[in-house]
Amino acid sequence: MSSFQSLMQGFAVALTPLNLLLAFSGCMVGTMVGVLPGIGPITGVAILVPLTFAMKLPPESALILLAGIYYGAMYGGSTTSILLNVPGETASVVTTLDGYQMAKQGRAGPALAIAAIGSFIAGTMSVVGLMFFGPILAKMAIRFGPAEYLALMVFAFSMISSLAGRNLAKALIATMIGLMCATVGLDPGSAVPRYTFGQMKLYDGMDFLVVAIGLFAISEVLVLLEETHTGQSVSATVGKVFISIKEFFFALGSIIRGSLLGFFIGVLPGAGASTASFISYTMEKRISNKDDTFGKGDIRGVAGPESANNAAAGGALIPLITLGVPGSGTTAILLGALLGMNIVPGPLMFQNHPNVVWGLVASMYIGNVMLLILNLPLVGLFVKILLVPRWILIPLVTALSFIGVYSVNNSPFDILLMSGFGVVGYLMRKMDYPLAPVILGLVLGELMEKNLRRAMSISGGDWSYLFSSTICITLWILAVISLFAPVIFTKLGELKKQAVAGDEEI
Amino acid sequence: MTDRITGGLLLIVTLGYGYQAYNLKVGFMSDPIGPKAFPLIIAGLLTFFSLYLLVKPDEEPDWPIWKVWRNKSFVLLSFVFYAYALVSLGFLLATTIEITFLAFMFQGKLWKGLVTGVVSSLLLYTMFVHLLGIPLPLGKIFGG
Numbered sequence: 001m002s003s004f005q006s007l008m009q010g011f012a013v014a015l016t017p018l019n020l021l022l023a024f025s026g027c028m029v030g031t032m033v034g035v036l037p038g039i040g041p042i043t044g045v046a047i048l049v050p051l052t053f054a055m056k057l058p059p060e061s062a063l064i065l066l067a068g069i070y071y072g073a074m075y076g077g078s079t080t081s082i083l084l085n086v087p088g089e090t091a092s093v094v095t096t097l098d099g100y101q102m103a104k105q106g107r108a109g110p111a112l113a114i115a116a117i118g119s120f121i122a123g124t125m126s127v128v129g130l131m132f133f134g135p136i137l138a139k140m141a142i143r144f145g146p147a148e149y150l151a152l153m154v155f156a157f158s159m160i161s162s163l164a165g166r167n168l169a170k171a172l173i174a175t176m177i178g179l180m181c182a183t184v185g186l187d188p189g190s191a192v193p194r195y196t197f198g199q200m201k202l203y204d205g206m207d208f209l210v211v212a213i214g215l216f217a218i219s220e221v222l223v224l225l226e227e228t229h230t231g232q233s234v235s236a237t238v239g240k241v242f243i244s245i246k247e248f249f250f251a252l253g254s255i256i257r258g259s260l261l262g263f264f265i266g267v268l269p270g271a272g273a274s275t276a277s278f279i280s281y282t283m284e285k286r287i288s289n290k291d292d293t294f295g296k297g298d299i300r301g302v303a304g305p306e307s308a309n310n311a312a313a314g315g316a317l318i319p320l321i322t323l324g325v326p327g328s329g330t331t332a333i334l335l336g337a338l339l340g341m342n343i344v345p346g347p348l349m350f351q352n353h354p355n356v357v358w359g360l361v362a363s364m365y366i367g368n369v370m371l372l373i374l375n376l377p378l379v380g381l382f383v384k385i386l387l388v389p390r391w392i393l394i395p396l397v398t399a400l401s402f403i404g405v406y407s408v409n410n411s412p413f414d415i416l417l418m419s420g421f422g423v424v425g426y427l428m429r430k431m432d433y434p435l436a437p438v439i440l441g442l443v444l445g446e447l448m449e450k451n452l453r454r455a456m457s458i459s460g461g462d463w464s465y466l467f468s469s470t471i472c473i474t475l476w477i478l479a480v481i482s483l484f485a486p487v488i489f490t491k492l493g494e495l496k497k498q499a500v501a502g503d504e505e506i
Numbered sequence: 507m508t509d510r511i512t513g514g515l516l517l518i519v520t521l522g523y524g525y526q527a528y529n530l531k532v533g534f535m536s537d538p539i540g541p542k543a544f545p546l547i548i549a550g551l552l553t554f555f556s557l558y559l560l561v562k563p564d565e566e567p568d569w570p571i572w573k574v575w576r577n578k579s580f581v582l583l584s585f586v587f588y589a590y591a592l593v594s595l596g597f598l599l600a601t602t603i604e605i606t607f608l609a610f611m612f613q614g615k616l617w618k619g620l621v622t623g624v625v626s627s628l629l630l631y632t633m634f635v636h637l638l639g640i641p642l643p644l645g646k647i648f649g650g
Contacts, residue, residue, distance in 0.1 A: 054640040169558045173516065176552045180523060183548070187541040190532055194541060195523070218585075225577050225611065226570050391614030392622050395605040399630060402588060402601070407640050415589035419582055426578075430567045431508060449544040453537045461538030 003131060006350075010358025013060055014366055022057075022065040023363045027370045030072020034079070035382045037086045038220050039397060041073035042330045042436070046212040047404040049337045054407040059341040060359040066337060067360055068367050070330050071123060071313045074273060075371045078115035078306050079379060080386065082108055091273035091309040094281040098294060098301030105297050113243040114251050114299055115306040116375040122259035122307035123368040126314025129263050130321075131361055134350065138322040141347040146454035147466050149325075151475035152269065153448045156325050157440065158483040159270020164434035168487065174433045178441020179448070181206050188446070189453055201413050208336045208442050210405050210414045211421050212329075215435050217401040218422025221394055223429060241379055251303035254284050262308030266315025270482070272328035273309040273316070280308030314364065321345050321357060325444070329436030332443040339443075509563030516556035524549030581611055596645015601627035 013019060033044035045066050052062040077092035082099035095115065102111040144152070161171035184195045185205030196202040261283065262276040284304035285294045294301050316327050317334075324345040326332040338345055349357055374382075405418045425435055459465030467473055527545035570578075584607050591600040602623040609619030634640040 051634075051638065051640060055638050167564060169555050169562075170564075173552065173555045173559070176548055176555065179548050180545075180552070183545050189537060190541050192530055192532055192541050194530065194545065195526060221581065221608075222578050225581060226574050389614065391609040391612040391619065394612050395608035395619075395622065396626055398608055399601055399605055399626065402592075402604075403630065403634060403640070403642065406592065406642070410641070412589045412592050415592070416586060419585040419589070422585075423582065430569065431512065432564060432567065452544060453539055456539045456543075457537045 003135070006354060006358045007131065007362060009354065010360075010362035013355050013359030014064065014362035019061050019064050019359065019363060020366070022061050023068050023367045024370055026065040026068020027072040027075075027367050027374060030069040030074075031076035031371065031374055031382055032385060033069060034073035034076020034088045034092075035385055036393070037080055037088050038224065040089050040216070040330075041070050042212065042333060042439070043216045043220070043397075044069045044073065045330055045333050045337075046209055046216060047400050049333060049340075050209055050404045050408045052337070053340060059338065059343050059353070060356045062337065062341065063334070063356060063360050064363040064367075066334055067317065067364065070334070071310060071364065071367065072371055074123075074306075074310045074313050075116060075119045075375050076382065077309070078119075078302070079112065079375075079382060082111045082115065082302070083383060084386075089273075089309075091277050091312075092306070093274070094277050094305045095302055097281065098296070098298050101295065101297035102299065102302065107297065107299075109240045110243045110247055110299060111302050112379050113241045113376060114248070114255075114303045116241075116372055116379070117243070117248065118251070118255040118258065118303045118307035119310040119375070120368055120372040121255050122262060122311040123314060123371070124365065125259045126263050126266070126311040127361055127364045127368070129311075130314055130318055130364075133267070134318050134322055134357070137318060138347040138350050141323050144323075144347070144471070145469075146451040146458065148469065148471050148475065149323075150448060150451045150455060150466065151472045151479070152323065152325055153444050153451070155475045155479040155482065156269035156319075156327060156444070157437070158479040159268060160327070160437050160440055161270075161434075162483050162486050163271055163275050164437055165432065167432060168483070170431070170433045171437055174428065174435065175437040175441045178438040178443075179445045181211060181438070181442050182445020183449070188450070201411070205446075206417070206442070207408050207414065208333065208439065209408050210418050211442055212333055212439050213401050213405050214418035214421025215425035215428075215438060216329075217397060218418060219425030219429055219435075221398055222422060222426040224390070224394060241376055247299060251299050254288065254300040254304040255307045257283065257287070258304040258307030259311040262311030263315040265308070266312030266327070267318050269319045269323070269325050269327040271312075272331070273312040276312035277305035277309040280304045317360075321349050321360075322347060324447070326440065329439045332436075332440045336443045507563070508566055508569075509559050513556045513559030513563065516559065517553065520549050520552040520556060524553070577611060581608065584608070593643050594646045596648055597642040598627050598631055599645060601630065 014023065029044055029048070030041065033039050033041055048066060048069065052065060073089055074091060077087065077089035078095050078099065080086045080088040081092040081095035082103050085096050085100040087093045087096055099111045099115070102108065157175050161175050162168060165171040184202055186193050186203050193203060258280045261280050265271050265276040265279065266273070281301060281304060284300055288300050316331050320326045320331045320335055324335065326335045335345065343353055343356060402415060405414050406412065408414055428435060455465055467476060524546055527542050527549060530542050532540050584604060588600055588604045591603070605623035605626055606619040609622055610616055631642060635642055
């Protein structure tokens, strides 16, 4: 079947009333989650996954809803970056640099407009990319055996660890903690209970949703208890969200560059929207900062990174769908959700579950249009959520977390476990450990062990089998390089700065 | 100092974790490496990283003052309370109490928090149970 036919079939799935409603709800929730600082897409998705399970939604519908939150959040994240100098998401941190300056100059309207339009172009481009590159990558991945998968997961772990935090050792510790949690429960290979301490409740293992909601949502509540100010004040006025044709074309180059860059960064396992927006800003600055306007309200400094993070969100779905190896905390939760619905993403996804894949692709075309409409004329409405006082907002989010966690297994024990992980998450944040690797480790741990043991069964216990194919060796080398590259680059950068004070290629 | 302490604690946990894996009793071997190998690899790597943390700690994080710790413990205790109250008192009552308490902890007026608690727990219950069909406990004291 041709891609076009498949896409039409996907639209047939996405255009059913239920799925349209879910795509819209996902985009709405995503934008809200994006606007609210402190609550990110990972929290939003983690709270909603158990609800989609409990509602017994079909997998394609659940994925349409959850993915909507993920890419919708990329739209909303720019709003507070521009208006308040407070990034709504980590992926919108660099947007504050020029976005807030524009708002201070009374140009909040064009900044918000270009962020929404750039996000739309990037989002659409990344769906097109997903459509074309997804099947190609799936064909390549079909030759992957357990040894290749293991190496690929190691590569994903080293990428996310090297990019996630400032201290590589701590990021690696976070990954290992996730893997440790993944080994709790009955070992599927030999039916031996591991680390259950005689607790029957732990035989099924730790549910990634309980851990994720604890680590992200509950720890955020504990962090927010430290801040003394009572409410956010929306000082900047939104004004008319409008952009002149001239300004649009001025920024178009940045949008296209940001989209392409973001897409390819998103495809890499372990690198996601935050990395993409950061690199895009650095790149834009090098290319476009001829008159030293960056950081002083240059529209291209908003257009580039905001496009990049959206394109990356789309790109990140490719390794998730075609390889079953997610590249970020949020896509790890999406993987967990799919596995929970007995859908194992991988090279055969396009053949075995065409409704899920093509339904998602089609819904993303529709969702991006919805988001453009939601974010251009209605951005003022979303800003209003910031006027809701914290003493209403935080208890409500907590209550939703409770409902989410409780509905995983209908067990109050999970609420205790979640609170425990809330404390762990809080301490880890304070001590500068990244949290996303924990979730990635927890979700991938079981698959990783399964592949390792399968590989060992094939080779009869010969460990050199893990390095026997070219793909394996390449992936292992890439894993090592990505682990140490940032360290080496910063060292080199410092040396270069001392040697020559000029622009260098990255 | 914090990193040294966590490094030390992590080392103890890791060694315990590795020891447990090493002593796993395996009845039959389904595959050449069995359930021990993977945890042992993790334990090995984590031992190395926690030693690294002991040797090269970061600078001290800024910990909150005592009063904030106290507030945090109250909030955590309320979560534990919620976990136990949910089944006996039911979703409506437990959630009302929890939301009221949290609103108060985040500097809301007590009566406003109570109104928020009552209204939102009713709304949430209606939305999840009646609209979305997600079961929530009615509470033993209400005969649920």
